[in-house]
Amino acid sequence: MTTTTREIEQLACSEALDRLTDTLQQAIAQGRLEQPLMVGIHTGGLVVARELHRRLGLESPLGELDISFYRDDFTRIGLHPQVKPSRLPFELDDCHLILVDDVLHTGRTIRAAMNELFDYGRPARIHLAVLVERPGRQLPIEAQSVGLSLDLAKGQYVKLVIDDVAGLHLSVQERQ
Amino acid sequence: MSLRRQNPQLDSEGRLRHFLSIEGLGRTILTEILDTAESFAGVGSQQVKKVPLLRGKTIVNLFFEASTRTRTTFELAAKRLSADVLNINIASSAAVKGESLLDMLHNLEAMQSDLFVVRHSESGAAHFIARHVAPHVSVINAGDGRHAHPTQAMLDMFTIRRHKGDFGQLRVAIVGDIMHSRVARSQIHALTTLGTAEVRVVAPATLLPTAVEQLGVHVFHDLAEGLRDCDVVIGLRLQRERMEGALLPSEEEFFERYGLTERALAHARPDAIVMHPGPINRGVEIDSAVADGPQAVILEQVTLGIAVRMAVMSMVLGRPPGAEQGETT
Numbered sequence: 001m002t003t004t005t006r007e008i009e010q011l012a013c014s015e016a017l018d019r020l021t022d023t024l025q026q027a028i029a030q031g032r033l034e035q036p037l038m039v040g041i042h043t044g045g046l047v048v049a050r051e052l053h054r055r056l057g058l059e060s061p062l063g064e065l066d067i068s069f070y071r072d073d074f075t076r077i078g079l080h081p082q083v084k085p086s087r088l089p090f091e092l093d094d095c096h097l098i099l100v101d102d103v104l105h106t107g108r109t110i111r112a113a114m115n116e117l118f119d120y121g122r123p124a125r126i127h128l129a130v131l132v133e134r135p136g137r138q139l140p141i142e143a144q145s146v147g148l149s150l151d152l153a154k155g156q157y158v159k160l161v162i163d164d165v166a167g168l169h170l171s172v173q174e175r176q
Numbered sequence: 177m178s179l180r181r182q183n184p185q186l187d188s189e190g191r192l193r194h195f196l197s198i199e200g201l202g203r204t205i206l207t208e209i210l211d212t213a214e215s216f217a218g219v220g221s222q223q224v225k226k227v228p229l230l231r232g233k234t235i236v237n238l239f240f241e242a243s244t245r246t247r248t249t250f251e252l253a254a255k256r257l258s259a260d261v262l263n264i265n266i267a268s269s270a271a272v273k274g275e276s277l278l279d280m281l282h283n284l285e286a287m288q289s290d291l292f293v294v295r296h297s298e299s300g301a302a303h304f305i306a307r308h309v310a311p312h313v314s315v316i317n318a319g320d321g322r323h324a325h326p327t328q329a330m331l332d333m334f335t336i337r338r339h340k341g342d343f344g345q346l347r348v349a350i351v352g353d354i355m356h357s358r359v360a361r362s363q364i365h366a367l368t369t370l371g372t373a374e375v376r377v378v379a380p381a382t383l384l385p386t387a388v389e390q391l392g393v394h395v396f397h398d399l400a401e402g403l404r405d406c407d408v409v410i411g412l413r414l415q416r417e418r419m420e421g422a423l424l425p426s427e428e429e430f431f432e433r434y435g436l437t438e439r440a441l442a443h444a445r446p447d448a449i450v451m452h453p454g455p456i457n458r459g460v461e462i463d464s465a466v467a468d469g470p471q472a473v474i475l476e477q478v479t480l481g482i483a484v485r486m487a488v489m490s491m492v493l494g495r496p497p498g499a500e501q502g503e504t505t
Contacts, residue, residue, distance in 0.1 A: 066215065069227035069490075078191075079229075079494035083215040119224035 005157070009172040013160070016131050016147030016170075017048070021055045023145040024098065024129060028056070033127055036096045039063035041113050042084050044102030044160040047168065048131045052100060063088040065099075070112035092121030098145075102160040104130040107141035132158055132170060184306060192491045194306045194315045197324040198365035206333070206369055212487035213334050213480070219256055220482065229490055230259035233290045238305075239318070240266040240296040245454055245478060246318050246328070250293050253485035262289070278308055285310050291493055292316070299323035299358075314492040322358050327488055328453050329362030331481040333370060335473055336408055338480070339449050343370040349402050349444070350393075351378040352412035352434060352461045355385050355423070359453045360412055368392045378402030379434065382423040399434050403443040411436045411452040411462045427460050437463040441471065449473045 027033045037060050040049025046064055053062045068083040099113060110128060117123065129145040134152045150158055152172070159171045183200045187193040192205060219227055235254040239247055247263065254261045264284075284292070291314045294302045299321030306315040319325040333343075340346055348367055354360045354377050367375045368391070377388060378396045389395055396402030403409060414430065424430050436450065450462075450472045458464050466472060 068215070069219075069229045074229055074494060075232075079212070079490050083212060085215045085218050087218070115228070119222050119226065121223050 004176050005173040006176055007171050008156070008174050011148075011170040011172065013131065013147075013168040013170060017051060017055075017168075018147075020048075020129060020131060020145055020147035021052060024052065024056060024127075027127065027145065033096045033098065033125070035060075036098045036127070037063065037090055037092070038098045038100060039065050039088065039113075039117070040100045041109060042066040044131075044162075045100050047160065047162055048102050049100035051168075052098075052129065061089045063090065065113055065116060067109060067112040067116055070116045072108060072112065086116065088117075088120050092117060092123050094122070094124045096125045096127065097123045098127050098129050100129050102131050103158055104128070104133040104141075104143050104146075105136050105157075107137045107139035110141045111139055131160065134158060184303065187495060191495050192488075193495065194302075194317075195326055195488050195492060196302050196306055196315065196317045198326050198329055198362045198369065199324070201369065203369050203371065206330070206366060209330050209484065209487050209491065210334050210337055212491060213330070213483040216256075216483040216486040216490075217480065219486070220479065226256050226258055228258045230254070230257035230493055233257075233259040233493055234288060235259045235261050235291045235293065235489065236284055236289045237261065237263045237293045237318075238266070238284075238295070239264065240294075240301070241319070243295055243319070245481075246295065249478065249481045250316075250318060250327075250485050253482050253489060256482065257486055257489060259291075259489070277305075281305060281308060285313060289313060291489065293318050295319045297321055316488060316492065319358055322356055322361070324362045325358040325453075326362050326366075327481070327485055328359050329366040330488070331477055331484040332359075332363055332410065332451060332453070333366050334480050334484050335451060335477050336449070339473065340407055343367065343372045346372050346407045347374045347376070347405060348372055348408040348410065349376040349378055349396075349406045350410045350412065351399065351402065351436060353383045353414050354379050354388065354412065355383045356415040357412050361391075363410065364391045364393055376402050376406070380424075380430075399440050400443045403440060406444040407448055409436065409441065409444050409448055409450050411450065411456070413453065413455060414457055414461050427457075431460055431463075435459070435461060435463055436466045438465050438469070441466055447471075451477055454478070 038049055038053050038058055040046035049062055064087045066084040066086050068080040128143040130143045131147040132150055133143055133146050134150045155175050157173045161169050161171050185194045185196050219225060237247055237250055251261050292305060293316045294305055295318040301320045302315055302317035309315060317324055317326055350360050350363060364375060375393045376396055377393045378399055448471060450466055452462060452474045456462055456467055458467060
């Protein structure tokens with residue numbers, strides 16, 4: 001049996017990115033995030049993180065996280081063939097850290113990412129920033145900053161599409 | 177019998193099931209091993225030098241032949257992947273009580289082992305074991321006789337790629353006891369498969385296997401000529417324990433003609449790196465001034481070997497049972 005996906009809607013990213021930037025700026029202005037470090041999760045999260053990092057004018061380098069070695073489905077689907085190295089060019093101990101991903105769905109990616117982060121050090125605070133959140137959480141994980149909330153049904157998915165010409169957009173798809 | 181023609185190292189979907197020799201593997205798989213190793217290379221610099229990838233897997237180091245570096249780096253690689261590791265030193269095990277190899281294997285399988293890492297003095301031992309293990313068990317060859325030592329070759333390729341990049345531009349010389357060296361055989365296969373511009377072997381005729389040219393290498397009997405303009409120089413240990421008969425006049429004379437000294441190295445490119453699989457015989461195949469010199473990457477090879485072994489272990493144990501797709505977003 002093969003499953004196909006059909007695109008049902010395309011959404012622009014710019015408003016979601018603006019909103020996400022605003023909420024992070026507020027958190028920094030109110031002192032909830034002090035001298036934050038930023039880490040993006042490969043691949044979509046890193047794209048969003050690069051944009052946020054630039055917009056917020058953060059001085060510390062951007063961290064990159066590939067969670068392939070921390071996934072909970074290794075025994076079911078094996079090693080992802082294109083694992084990128086994680087790069088965290090700073091000390092994590094006692095820092096405030098903004099963890100960025102493109103889509104928050106089940107919460108399993110974020111669990112894996114937090115497990116990995118703690119193997120590098122002990123941050124004082126992790127603030128989760130996602131471009132899009134959607135229903136379907138399987139773990140008690142929520143984002144502190146959200147660009148866009150989409151009320152998708154089971155069987156519907158949202159993907160960040162990176163287009164060199166047109167820039168970023170979101171594609172809402174349905175599995176058939 | 178036609179089924180036997182399929183490469184026993186690959187499963188029906190072409191993924192690595194056992195890692196027994198470089199021979200028969202294509203550039204895609206070798207490159208995948210190097211890329212995967214690259215992503216493991218950072219684990220050693222984490223505060224917690226461990227990833228949970230192989231949690232719950234049991235890896236058995238089955239060493240029928242003495243080894244320190246290879247066994248410990250395999251053990252460390254397995255532990256950094258969070259696997260449980262069993263080290264079996266055959267000299268002190270039931271093998272000496274007359275238990276057959278296959279009986280021993282079946283006992284280890286009955287303990288729910290997932291992977292055997294095998295070192296043996298007989299060529300073909302790892303292949304033999306791979307043919308007889310249960311379908312869910314994988315085998316990695318950690319050196320068999322004069323035949324192959326594929327993880328050593330891959331860690332050498334990894335070291336070369338990190339220092340020199342594209343193999344298509346490189347001239348690599350392997351110097352010394354090619355005849356008895358499983359490392360050299362695996363290196364030659366790996367270098368040619370990865371498209372190295374020129375692979376040279378430099379040795380006296382008595383220490384070269386017959387028809388070595390058929391492996392795609394250029395043969396040199398003179399060290400200075402063999403090293404000229406090379407980007408990578410690989411020394412090999414003179415394997416006295418494997419030598420039968422008088423292949424060498426003396427170690428002193430060997431050092432005189434084939435020892436890697438600063439004077440000899442001056443013929444290679446000024447930015448050439450010097451490698452050696454270890455353990456080194458100082459003053460026999462390599463001079464201390466070179467082994468400890470600025471061009472040597474011998475200790476780095478050891479460090480990178482851990483990442484390469486992590487990569488191979490996670491690839492053979494990370495084959496999904498079906499084509500099932502998971503959602504983790």
